[in-house]
Amino acid sequence: MNINWLAMLVAALVPLAVGALWYSPVLFANAWMKASGVTEENLKKGNMALIFGLTFFFSFLLAMILNSVVIHQTHVYSMLMNDPGFADPNSDTGKWLADTMAKYGQNFRTFGHGAIHGTISGIFFVLPVIAINALFERKNGRYIAIHAGYWIVTLALMGAIVCGWQ
Numbered sequence: 001m002n003i004n005w006l007a008m009l010v011a012a013l014v015p016l017a018v019g020a021l022w023y024s025p026v027l028f029a030n031a032w033m034k035a036s037g038v039t040e041e042n043l044k045k046g047n048m049a050l051i052f053g054l055t056f057f058f059s060f061l062l063a064m065i066l067n068s069v070v071i072h073q074t075h076v077y078s079m080l081m082n083d084p085g086f087a088d089p090n091s092d093t094g095k096w097l098a099d100t101m102a103k104y105g106q107n108f109r110t111f112g113h114g115a116i117h118g119t120i121s122g123i124f125f126v127l128p129v130i131a132i133n134a135l136f137e138r139k140n141g142r143y144i145a146i147h148a149g150y151w152i153v154t155l156a157l158m159g160a161i162v163c164g165w166q
Helices: 005-022 029-036 042-045 048-070 074-080 092-104 113-138 141-164
Strands: none
Touching: 005 141, 048 074, 048 113, 048 141, 074 092, 092 113, 092 141, 113 141
């Protein structure tokens, strides 16, 4: 299975782009700052080059794992890796794999399918993590909703790019 590296890089930009809007005064900046206990003064203290660089790096990691979540064909390879004929295209396994991928290799490879799985990942992976952290940090439901909403939207867009861009 080939990885579309350009799609991974573009998907890794999505959290920065969505965050620029989501956490701006146009949408949730004031509510987020209040719920998080962040002030304008605090925001000015950060090393933005480092923050954006690390955000891109971590977002790239998210794009990589989304690749295996939104593209179901990656799992066919993982099921067969230990088969003795896996690396030989002329073996029974190699021929079966080539035939299977020729028939089904593009199934569910759409932007919509990726968006659905990105959304599901946001709801069932990210939301619980944010909520658990927020509970221990004594943050309220608004804090959870703002951050979880951001990640649900962001992962939906990232999943769409990773899955649909072939």
